[in-house]
Amino acid sequence: MMRIAAASSILVALALNSAIGLAAALLALVGRNGLGGLLDLAAALASDAIATRFHNVAMRPPAGAALLVVGAILAAGGPRP
Numbered sequence: 769m770m771r772i773a774a775a776s777s778i779l780v781a782l783a784l785n786s787a788i789g790l791a792a793a794l795l796a797l798v799g800r801n802g803l804g805g806l807l808d809l810a811a812a813l814a815s816d817a818i819a820t821r822f823h824n825v826a827m828r829p830p831a832g833a834a835l836l837v838v839g840a841i842l843a844a845g846g847p848r849p
Contacts, residue, residue, distance in 0.1 A: 772781040776796035795815075 770781075772784060794805075794809065797808060799805075801808060
């Protein structure tokens with residue numbers, strides 16, 4: 769990432785890092801849940817799109833923290849196939 773940032777810009781390096789992370793997460797999701805993982809991804813993107821409609825800035829940090837904790841709990845202790 770340092771070489772990419774030095775050759776272009778930090779934004780390119782960040783975008784590439786995010787794309788690789790998203791691809792890895794998607795592969796893990798599909799590997800764990802099969803093609804049903806794509807349905808999980810669609811539901812997550814839909815809920816994210818709905819959540820961006822809320823403009824109450826004061827509630828964003830607590831809501832983000834709560835969702836992070838719930839996501840960690842689901843990832844660590846969710847049902848296994």
